[in-house]
Amino acid sequence: xxxxxxxxxxxxxxxxxxxxxxxxxxxxxxxxxxxxxxxxxxxxxxxxxxxxxxxxxxxxxxxxxxxxxxxxxxxxxxxxxxxxxxxxxxxxxxxxxxxxxxxxxxxxxxxxxxxxxxxxxxxxxxxxxxxxxxxxxxxxxxxxxxxxxxxxxxxxxxxxxxxxxxxxxxxxxxxxxxxxxxxxxxxxxxxxxxxxxxxxxxxxxxxxxxxxxxxxxxxxxxxxxxxxxxxxxxxxxxxxxxxxxxxxxxxxxxxxxxxx
Numbered sequence: 001x002x003x004x005x006x007x008x009x010x011x012x013x014x015x016x017x018x019x020x021x022x023x024x025x026x027x028x029x030x031x032x033x034x035x036x037x038x039x040x041x042x043x044x045x046x047x048x049x050x051x052x053x054x055x056x057x058x059x060x061x062x063x064x065x066x067x068x069x070x071x072x073x074x075x076x077x078x079x080x081x082x083x084x085x086x087x088x089x090x091x092x093x094x095x096x097x098x099x100x101x102x103x104x105x106x107x108x109x110x111x112x113x114x115x116x117x118x119x120x121x122x123x124x125x126x127x128x129x130x131x132x133x134x135x136x137x138x139x140x141x142x143x144x145x146x147x148x149x150x151x152x153x154x155x156x157x158x159x160x161x162x163x164x165x166x167x168x169x170x171x172x173x174x175x176x177x178x179x180x181x182x183x184x185x186x187x188x189x190x191x192x193x194x195x196x197x198x199x200x201x202x203x204x205x206x207x208x209x210x211x212x213x214x215x216x217x218x219x220x221x222x223x224x225x226x227x228x229x230x231x232x233x234x235x236x237x238x239x240x241x242x243x244x245x246x247x248x249x250x251x252x253x254x255x256x257x258x259x260x
Contacts, residue, residue, distance in 0.1 A: 014108070014119035015127030020060055021104040022134050026141075027053050027097050034091075041148055044162035049141040050089055057087035057100070079103060129209050132202045136173065143169045143195050151188045159183065168192075173199035 030046050030053075037043050061083040068074035075081055082099035108116060120127045148165035151157045158181050159165055168181045172195045183189050 013123065013126070014116050015123055015130045017104050017108055018127075019130040019134055020056075021101055021108075023053055023056060023137070024097050024101040024104065026137065027057075027094065028101070030141075031094055039149075041152065041160075041162045041165075042145055045141065045144045045148065045165060047089075048162065048166060049137070050094075052137070054087050054089040057083070057097070061087050125209055125212065128205060132205050135198065136202050139173060139195060139198050140166070140169050143173075143191065147183060147188055147191050150185055150191065151183055154185050154188075156184045159188070169195055172196055173202065175199050175203060 027050065030050055033046050034043060037046065061080070064083070065071055065074060065080065068078075068080075071080075075084075079099040079102075082096045083103075085093040086096035086100060144162070144165040147159055147168060148162065151159040151165075159168055164181050168183075171178050172192055175196065183192050
């Protein structure tokens with residue numbers, strides 16, 4: 001029973017847990033990418049995304065530590081120490097992020113598929129927002145990798161470094177489009193078009209979510225009805241009068257039937 005209560009306390013929100021699990025998978029994929037990529041610029045892009053993920057994981061660790069019923073149990077029995085080390089952007093400890101993925105999977109399995117579906121539907125706005133944030137991270141990383149790989153070999157390219165690629169994807173995805181860096185190849189422009197479309201969807205949904213969050217009227221919980229002794233006595237008196245009236249009506253009906 002105590003373990004179940006600890007699990008439910010640690011499981012803050014189903015959509016959020018899935019979001020953290022997806023980021024954990026992405027961080028593990030990045031470990032493989034760093035071992036496969038030989039270009040320094042492409043490696044820098046992956047490193048930059050890894051720093052962003054490390055910040056998210058560190059915030060997640062602090063939130064879980066604060067929310068845990070027993071901080072000691074969370075740190076030493078539920079791999080909190082692994083969460084802390086894995087949130088650091090050091091290559092030697094990144095593999096520990098697999099413990100975060102295992103814990104999220106365990107929590108969701110305990111919660112149950114039916115409860116997960118109902119929770120996602122009940123909190124569909126927040127779940128959709130987290131899904132789009134994850135897509136934004138994917139677009140930022142793989143869009144930067146792709147645009148840099150495609151553009152840097154072009155003779156007229158102005159996207160030649162990791163910072164150029166990351167900057168281009170950020171300003172394009174946010175639909176700002178400063179125009180200081182831009183793709184010059186056909187494939188690069190097609191990639192840019194995709195990033196623009198995704199960016200419009202992400203920021204449009206984000207704007208709608210924030211507007212609903214701040215402008216929608218708050219739902220006040222129904223006020224509890226408190227009955228005093230006088231109220232109870234009054235209701236009992238009314239109930240007694242009603243029973244007396246029904247008894248008189250039944251007696252009159254019986255006399256009428258007997259007289260017939």
